[in-house]
Amino acid sequence: MNRYSIVAGFALMLCLRMVAQVPSTLNYQGRIAVSGVNFTGTGQFKFVLVNGAGTQSYWSNDGTSASGGQPTAAVSIAVSSGLYNVQLGDTSLTNMTAVPATVFANADVRLRIWFNDGTNGFQQMTPDQRIASVGYAMMAGTVPDGSITAEKLAAGVGGGAIADGSITAAKLASGAAAVNLAAGGLSAVAAGGILGSTDPNNAAMLAQGFMRDPAVIQSDGIWTPMPSGDSVAGHTAVWTGTELLIWGGVTPASNAGAAGYAAINRGVRYNPTTGAWTPISLAGAPQARFGHSAVWTGTEMIIWGGQTTDTTSDMATVLATGGKYNPATNTWSSIFPNMDTSGPPLGIPDARTGHLAFWTGTEMLIWGGASTTQLLGASTALPVSLPGKRYNLASNAWSSMADTNMELFSPMSYRGVWTGSEMIIFGGNVGDSAPPRAGRYSPTVNAWQALPVMPGTPNIDSGFSAVWSGTQMIVWGGVSGAGTTYLNSGYRFDPAAASGLGTWSAISTTNAPAGRNGHHAVWSGSEMIVWGGSSFVFTPTPANVLYNDGGRFNPSTNSWQALSSTDAPPARVAATATMTGSKLVVWAGIQMDPGMPNTSMAKYLKHGGEYQPSNDTWNALTNGSPSPRLGHTAVWTGTDLIVWGGTVSSMSVTGYDPTLSDGARFNAATSTWTPLPSLNAPVGRFGHTAVWTGTEMIIWGGQRFDASTGSPMSVTLNSGARYNPLTNTWSTTSLAFPPSARSKHTAVWAGPPVNRMVVWGGSSDGVIMGVNTGGQYDPSQNSWGAATSTTNAPMAVSGHLSRWTGSEMIVFGGGLTNGSRYYPITNSWLTMSQAPVGLSAPPTSSFASVWTGSDLLVFLSTGLAPALGSYSPISDVWLSPSTSGAPSGSSSFNYPTAVWTGSEMLIWGIVDGFPSTSTSGARYAPATDAWVALESTGAPSTPYGISVWTGSEVLLWGGTVGDGMAGVSSSDKGHRYRLPQNYYLYRRP
Structure with a gap:
């Protein structure tokens, strides 16, 4: 089935790069759709110029096409809402x-196209597009001056004169007549011709004699995704x-079952020198x-194995496939599946x-590895029973290693290093003075050598790290005693010692980091750098904890030095830590309770850090939009959308704080x-408010989770901060006489005078205890004025709405049967x-x-019939406008x-x-009392947490269907919606 289609016209035109010269490129413009939906993204295209029968190739984009066949290499072209443009021949x-x-x-030249959206593979577009006379100007431009003799001229053409009528329209260069007429201030449109304009009173057209036609044509509204990047965990990174x-991994996904994530096949390239992504x-x-x-092979990245996710049934498949990526050409090529014909087993992937x-x-x-699927971060599957494998890049073939007959604790209980000539695998050491599981493998002789007995009583089970220093393998950390004791000790293995048999020696624990497992360890060139990991602590209450600290071990001096914690990235699991020359780069991952492998309530990250050992x-290191969240705020500055705060779950989560204290600006x-900067930023929160003053964003109130006294408890806040985009700085709001702490309140900016x-209402406990108080904050004085009056104030509510009219604040909803109007000047x-x-x-x-500007419109959709109300403050009257055609949903999670x-x-x-279907x-x-549904083509599949109007389009970002519950996830995506455009027709009499 052909998933791609050309859904609109295309154009081939001369690319006029040189004045008065014939160009050497053709400009192709077209539109592409995938399964009926306009494609947006980077597509791969292949182009061939063929004969009319399509059996002969005259030209192809990479010069490899023969007999009209598909070229080998493709051209990457950006496509937006189905539209793309390319200069054919642009070297x-x-x-x-x-x-x-x-x-x-x-005589007959046609353009043949293949397209690949990155998912469905290359497919040929039909029919081939015929090149009109415009292309032949390129051939005519190669005729030398003076080579056309009198014998080649038409009858009547000679003596320096050209007969009347001998040059027809077909002989004119494309656009030549229009350019000539425009130079004289004239229109090239013949009598009866029609032009369109978005201006209902186009003075230029009227001045040329056009008359406005009464008909008006309206285009569709246009949805466009906002750039985001991926919040990812379980990915890989190579230098x-x-x-x-950085490639692959999982990202949060709605309708993904209990796991709450879906695997991706996307990736990014990060250049630390330029900071470019x-x-x-x-x-x-x-x-x-x-x-x-x-x-990394030196020229290509090889991806292999792993497992898929199934977002509909939570089932997954372990893979024996992979691919090779060449960054020089930004292209992928396949590798042969791991199916070793020499066995064992014979011919089985x-x-x-x-x-x-x-x-x-x-x-x-x-x-190593597992042959059955498992949840991200878990190690419950049985280890694979097959020997190791070797993939030869030159021959694109697989072969088996000699078998070690090693018994492994679990598929995650080992680490290894490559020495330059051997692979050393360390699989733990259970029992006092027991030999380590695993050994040394030499590809040259295809043989294993056992490792010697370790000194002392190491008793290392799993979760340790291993690095190669150039002469020694250094093993550190992990757990022992069936996972009850976390180690901060380590050992060095020197494979050259003892006449090549190798020896073990313990390393110092003085100033070593706290015991942990699942941490990262890299070799900097002179030191082992350890960062992150997790452990179980018993005080103040028993809990799993994540670390964002570490240490540096120098084998030359057998000593440790602590890593700086200033500006260190937040603790995380399922991240990557890679040495990129002189810097350690920690990227992405998730924050979750490491004792609970279910990631449905995890905080997926889209940031990291760069550590400079020198x-x-x-x-800090970021890429794209903020990480997934709900309960955040957003304001529009006139040029930027500013997103801040929020949470990944409105419920407390053991092991980490799900609230967020970061944000970003979208231009x-x-x-x-x-x-946004982190210096002086307010503490993380959700359920807070944000207003735009014209120069600053003011954040106030909300709630967070505090685990300082034991299990995480919800705490409401009465603090805030001001962010100035011009100076890119934060400053705190006054803590003198603010309103009481609250969440789910409202705030409006009351402009001049x-x-x-103005802050009002909300919940004092963040759940049910409503308040009917508030306050007025003056940013020019950084002070709080008198509390809002409670005389005639509405009853205590939360989850209500407030709107500023220009002179008063209207409060409605939250259980109020009738609203109220607040006047800040009179405090009444x-x-x-x-x-x-x-x-x-x-x-x-x-x-x-x-x-x-004159009325308050209120819309409600609760699964029953939608309701719409219009309130006029001047007359104090409610009207019930039409709801015919209004949207209606059955979900209880309607937060429009x-x-x-x-x-x-x-x-x-x-x-x-529910979950969202x-x-x-x-x-x-209101002028016509009519509803019109928004276009579905290109529309997002989930609701968004916030929306702002820029003056020309709507920006929507973040949020989720539910509240961070299992099977539902928060979002880090956004969309732009541009309203349908009216086109007014002008006719030449």
Whole structure:
């Protein structure tokens, strides 16, 4: 089945790069759809110019096509909402050769195209596109001056004169007539011709004699994804010498079952020198996976093995496949599946996950792992019973290692190193003075050698690390005593000692980091750097904890030095730590209770840190939008969307704080994200408020989880901070006489003449204890004024809405049967008239509302019939506008957002089903009392936590269907929605 289609017209035109010269490239413009949906992303294209029958290749993008066949290499082209553009013959593009003018000496030339979206493979587009006369100008441009004699001229052409009518329109260069007319201030449109314009009163067209046609054409609204990057865990990272290649792993996904994640086959390239992040091509990439291995050959990254995820049934498959990635060409190529014909077993794919992989210089060595699937971070599967394997890159063939007959504790209980000539595997040491499980493997002789007995009483079970120093393997940390004792001890193995038999020696524990397992260890060139990991502590209460500290071990002096903790990245698991020349780069991963492998309530990360050993400093590292979250806030500055705070779960989670204290700015003009600074940023929180003053964003209130006295407890806050985008700095709000601590309150910015933030209502415990108090904050004085009056104030509520009209704050919802109006200047309340019955809803119901400039619009969808109310403060009257065509959802997790565009209320986030089976939105125009559904093509599949109106489009970002519960996940994605555009027709009489 052909999944791709050309859904709109295309154009071939001369690319006028040189004035008065014939160009050497052709500009191709087209549109592509995948399964009926306009494609957005980086696509892979192949182009061939063929004869009319399609049996002869005149030219191809890489010069490899024969007989009309598919070229070998592809051209990467950005596609936005299905639209793309390419200069055929532009040699500045990778895999693009010049188009010879002689191609158009042929009578019938057609363009043949293949496309790959990165998932469905290359497919040929049909039909081939015929090149019109425009292409033949390239051939005509090669005719030398003076080579056309009188014998070649048409009858009547001679003596320097050209007969009238001898040059027809077909002989004119494309656009030549229009350019000539435009130069004279004239239009090239003939009588009766029609032009379109977005200007209902286009003065230039009217001045040329056009008349406005009464008909108006409206385009569809357009959805476009915002750039995001991936919040990922269980990925791999390799260092090429100039770039860090990060690939695969899992990312949070809705409808993913209890695991809450889905594997990906995406990746990025990070250049520490320039700080640039570049996506890895999707064309030809291996199947999505985690638990895989990655090695660097010197020119390519080889990905192999691992396991898939199944987002519908939680079933997964262990893989015996992989791929090779070449960063020089940004292309993938396949490798032969691990099916060793020499056995054992004969001809059976050897699939495994969680294995080790090493590059010898000519071969990739694979050892250990599990043959059955497991959850991310778990080690419950049985170890693979097969011997290790060798993959020869030159022959693209697999062979088996000699078997060690080693009994392993689990598929994750071993580590290994490559010495330059041997692979040394250490699989733990159970029992006093017992020999270590595993040994030394020499690919040259295909033989194993046992490791000697370790000194003392090591009793190392699992969770340790191993690095190669250039002369010794250093093993450190881990657990013993069936996982009850966490070690901060280690050993060195010198394979050259004792006449090549090797010897073990203990290393110092003085100043070593606290005992831990699952940590990272890398070799810097002179030291072993240890970072991260986890352990179980008994005080103040028994709990699993994550570490974000570490140490440096110098084998020359047998001594430890602590790593600086200043600006160190947050603790995490399932991350990568890679030495990139002179820096250690820690990237991504998740924060979760390490004792609970279920990751449905984990905090997926999209940031890391760079550690510089030379000066013992950390620098923050980010890529793309903020990490997944809900309960965050957002404001629009006029140029940027600022996202801050939130949480991955509104429930306490043992082992880490799920709240977030970071954020980022999205510039709509450049479509780029910039992280907010952490210096002086407020403590992490959710359920807080944010307002934009015109120069600053003010954050206040909310709640977080505090584990300082034992199990994490919800704590409400009465603190806040101000962020200034111009100076990119934070400053705290006054703590003198603020309103009482609360969450789920509202705040509005009351502009001139008030110029204060007005806070009201909320919950004192973050759950059910409502309050009916508030306060006014003056940023110019950094002070709180008198508390809001309680005389005639609404009853204590939370989860309500507040809107500023220009002179008063309107409060509605949260269980109120009728709202109230607050006047900050007089500090007084006025009760509103009774709202329509349809808007009477339980306190937990979520309303969407906007202020139109004259009226308050309130929309409610609770699974029953939708309700809409319009309130006029001037007349104190509620109206019940039409709900015909309004969106309606059956899910109890309906938390729609709404913006006012200047003429319409736009709503998104109406969910039907749970977990979400469909999400929709609509536009309501008060002038016509009519609803119009938002377009589904390109629309997001889930609701969003926030929305803002920029003046020309809606930005939606973050949030989730549910509340961080199992089977539902928070989001780090966003979309832009541009309203349908009116086109006005102008006709030439």
